[in-house]
Amino acid sequence: MTGEAMAKNPSDGGGIERAKAVVAAGGDLIDPDAVAAHAAASAAAKRAAEAEPEKRLIYQGSPSWKAYFFEYLFAFILTPAAGYGAFWMTRHWDFLAKKSFLIRLLVVLGPLLIGALYILSLYIRRRVIKVRVTNRSIEHDSGILSHRIEVLELWRVRDIRYRQSIFDRMLGIAHIEMFTHDVTQPHFEIVGMPASRKLFEDIRDHIELARQSRRVMGVID
Secondary structure, X not given: OOHHHHHHOHHHOOXXXXXXXXXXXXXXXXXXXXXXXXXXXXXXXXXXXXXXXXOOEEEEEOOOHHHHHHHHHHHHHHHHHHHHHHHHHHHHOHHHHOOOHHHHHHHHHHHHHHHHHHHHHHHHHHHOOEEEEEOOEEEEEEXXXXXXXXXXEHHHEEEEEEEOOHHHHHHOEEEEEEEEOOOOOOEEEEEEEEOOHHHXXXXXXXXXXXXXXXXXXXXXX
16 A cells, blocks of 8 residues: 555544655655654653643742741840850959950950851851742752752652641741652651641642642552
C-alpha cells in the first residue's frame, strides 16, 4: 500500500497512522514502531501538561518573631542585667573604680553593645528566611552570607502534621511538618507559621491533589 493510500484509510487512527504513511526515498516506509512510540510519548507529555494545574500562590512570608520568643526574651533580660553588672563593678571593684572615665564607660557599654548586636542578628536571621507555598511545591529560602534554596514537590509528601506546643498556642504560631519519600530530605519543617487551620488544610488538600495528578498511591494522615 502506498503512503497516499494509507493516509486516506479511515481506520488508520489519525495522526499516528498518517505519520506511519510518510515514505522515505525509494518508497519504503519509516519504521512504524518507532513512529508510534514517539507519537505516544508526545501524547502522554501533552496529557500531563494539560493535567498539571496552574501554579498558584497559597502563602508567602517569613517565620514569626514569636518562633524565637525565648531567644528574644533571653537577650532582652540578660543585656540590661549584664550592663548593670558592669556598672556595679566600675563602682565597687577597686581595679576598675580607679580607671579613667572612658575605660569605665566602655566596660558598661560593652555588654549593652553585644546584646544589641545579638538581637539584631536574631532579626536578620529570621527575616532572611523566606517560605513560599504554592499548589505545586514549597520553597524554603535561607542564608545571610551563603544562600540556600530548598524545594519540596508536594507530590513527594507522604504525611503532613500540624504541631503546636502550649507556648505556641499562647503565642499564636504553629509548626507544619512534612515527611517525604525523598531519601535526601525525609523530613521538612516550616517553623513559625501562622496558627491557621485553613492554611494547614489548604496545604494538605493540595498535597493530595498533587499526588493524584502523579498517580502516587497512599494516604495523607
